Amino acid sequence: MTDEPSDAQESRQESRHARGLRMLKAIHPQVGERVVDGVAAVSPDLARCLVEFPFGDVYARPGLDLRSRQIATIAALVTLGGAERQLKWHVRGGLNVGLNRDEILEVIQQMTIYAGFPRALNALTAAQEVFEEIEAEAAEEARQDDA
Template identity: 60%
Template structure:
């Protein structure tokens, strides 16, 4: 039995340097300085992890063409809300959603939708995170 052929790489699959540059550009587009501060905070303790954080999620996944940044951030807010234990990351991505054109009402509706699938405690925690982000001076 011969091995299965590998699928053709998507345009997002590129050499390491390209992944990093593309990921850093995408991170800046989504999160501005806030994303870079997160990466910088990891540099002293886990510089490789900081690089992975730019290359994989932002250089590979967020750079794929089938979804826009609005859709990706709505999905991310939903997923982090459903996890129920990722408030710091949820707050970052609520702000990112606002940065890429998701309205406050859309953020709230996305979080409320998670009550159906992740339960009321997860949705309540998500709404609390949204309230904090909305109250901050940088909120859109």
């Protein structure tokens, strides 16, 4: 069996929850906290789990850069299907960690091979919505700066 890790040792370092929140803010600065709060309103335990396991345990691991991780996540969500909400969240996350729009569209187009055209076309619509939301937000910010 695997060695039992020292929880005492962990507690002297950053907690899983603190590390998860830090990763969540790095990848999803705009929407991360809102998503977690929305989950917490129904199930505080699932919200805590969402911060600690995906973000605290997995994304925080050192073996793969965040840009590569977002490529993997976008590919997975396109393939999974029926996860447009999560895909939109991670398209934005991909842009946040250094992917550009064309790279995201390349990943989506490549998924025609593995997940088929319907999944890729649905993902394209989701990506387009994110791109438009970002432009609308930028326009709104520019409008407010002018005022």
